[in-house]
Amino acid sequence: MSEAPLPGAPVTVVVVDDHAVFRSGLKADLDERVRVVGEAGTVEEAVTAIAALRPRVVLLDVHLPGGLGGGGREVLTRSTALLGEVRFLALSVSDAAEDVVSTIRAGARGYVTKTASGREITDAVLRVAEGDAVFSPRLAGFVLDAFGTASVADDELGKLSARELDVMRLIARGYTYRETAKELFISVKTVETHVSAVLRKLQLANRHELSRWAADRRIL
């Protein structure tokens, strides 16, 4: 790879996970072929650390708290300027298709579930650093499927705006319009507008179908 820094030098890594214990585990289990140069437990810390340290690879927990849904993706969207220089490898307990696809779409170069060993994660980091895309074996199949048929199957979600996603998540959980409005500091009428847009874009009839739709995709 022409982008590789000094051959033989360890790959620099920043670890992002809200669980301090898991970060410690990574630092203990990643072997000497990589070097952990920083860590972060929140979205803010992560964005700051990545911009300052410019690691070769970021090991990113998809389920960071903070963003209304999937704070890990927020780190990605706020680091787009660095996407050419820094590679992101997503770490997640979930292997739900929706999570994987949307994370890749946000710019991650690989996706590994947390059941992997330190050795396996090290291997994945190195391959991502070299430009490969890496997926846990049992994810590889449907990731390819997803991107073969993604234009139809999945882009329903991509058509929702950020605010519509906020509203959709709360409504799908059973919040009333009034509760949703209070939670998001907007008027009930605005919630109605967003819900109508969501139902129209997703081609659903009512909030019950929305709940099931979201549950099927594990968006709750």
Place this chain on the structure above:
Amino acid sequence: MSEAPLPGAPVTVVVVDDHAVFRSGLKADLDERVRVVGEAGTVEEAVTAIAALRPRVVLLDVHLPGGLGGGGREVLTRSTALLGEVRFLALSVSDAAEDVVSTIRAGARGYVTKTASGREITDAVLRVAEGDAVFSPRLAGFVLDAFGTASVADDELGKLSARELDVMRLIARGYTYRETAKELFISVKTVETHVSAVLRKLQLANRHELSRWAADRRIL
């Protein structure tokens, strides 16, 4: 505590989690007041290790794979013979009331979310070893609530009549009153009556909570 072994001796711990990296993190972050004498990544390994090693405390991930729902609880139910000798401290990423309550019901003496630091988890282990019940601060409130009404809360489902169950299942799936009435060959008004009875008996506010209640219990 009269049950305490040698005063000053470190508390023995077995770590159960399907993520090897997280186990490493625990071993690295738990301080010298406890001693990790074994670990396991599956239900089978855990049951075997606990029976053989007889640790003072088991740090148990609730979300082990294997059991049809929450394999961690399976470890508890298969170790009941040791519950007097070995204390279980549940570790989970979830702070959902349902998970917490059912885990405590299965015999765990505490419940800590994985966002806790190594120091906090060590403290929790020591307190459980001494006989205390330990909960993450924001869990403490509703755990007490849940157990104030626990004896009643259990047989809620048994209190529903046959017809109420019929109606409840359809409503929980998102059927409207009208659709439910048609399906069961009764009037909309009768459906209303049954739904009201169900909501009252289960102490739920509306059909959305009913949907979640039923989903949690896998009644759908």
Place this chain on the structure above:
DNA sequence: CGACCCATGGGGGGACACCCTGAACGGACC
């Protein structure tokens, strides 16, 4: 600069959800 999308919010209205009271019938239990 105009076209377009997004986020915000309002008026109004039909349909539905949920609650209250009340009532009729039948079966079960003592």
Place this chain on the structure above:
DNA sequence: GGTCCGTTCAGGGTGTCCCCCCATGGGTCG
């Protein structure tokens, strides 16, 4: 036979859901 409960249904009311219309301000894109 009286009492309780489950099942059936009604009238009437309030609040929520979801739709239609509309408007304003901001951002992006060509």
